[in-house]
Amino acid sequence: MDNKFIILGLVTVIIFLSGCIQSNVSNIDGLSPSINTHLKNGDQYFNNASYDTNKFSYTMALTNCNNATAEYNQARSLASEGLTYANNSNNTVYSTYMQLVLDEIDSKINATNELRIAIPSLENNDTVNANLHIGNANTFMSKATDFYNQRADIVKQNPTKFK
Numbered sequence: 001m002d003n004k005f006i007i008l009g010l011v012t013v014i015i016f017l018s019g020c021i022q023s024n025v026s027n028i029d030g031l032s033p034s035i036n037t038h039l040k041n042g043d044q045y046f047n048n049a050s051y052d053t054n055k056f057s058y059t060m061a062l063t064n065c066n067n068a069t070a071e072y073n074q075a076r077s078l079a080s081e082g083l084t085y086a087n088n089s090n091n092t093v094y095s096t097y098m099q100l101v102l103d104e105i106d107s108k109i110n111a112t113n114e115l116r117i118a119i120p121s122l123e124n125n126d127t128v129n130a131n132l133h134i135g136n137a138n139t140f141m142s143k144a145t146d147f148y149n150q151r152a153d154i155v156k157q158n159p160t161k162f163k
Helices: 002-054 058-088 092-123 127-157
Strands: none
Touching: 002 058, 002 092, 058 092, 092 127
16 A cells, blocks of 8 residues: 555656656746747837838837837847756756847847937937937848847757747
8 A cells, every 4th residue: 555655646746747847948938938928029010110210200110119029029038038047947948049039139129229319410410429229220230130140040950849
């Protein structure tokens, strides 16, 4: 009779531990849709801000910059949480992937900030400063694309980890 309780206890502990091992990955999987939604929304606002800037609708462009920043900050907060889970899982693939997500988001936040700085310069016909900040925004967005491509390569190289 005691052996049955010991076996039942061991099975319970094993099931519990296996659930804990998977919980970090499950938590990352749970965050991914929200991170992607905020990134997509941020990208749409950034693109709208760029469009508005080109159409000289500076007030709307600033509003879209603010909305993009809010969305990117939401994504960043969730991705930081995901990186913690990835690091706790002791899995370098997930850790590297989540760090690239953060790097991409940080680049997009920086690009948005540069565009936000350029807009008042455009309003004041200070094209030298405006062009400098617009160039910086483009550079940051290019870096964001590089980080995205690196993430895509990780997914491609590890199909069993990313379903």
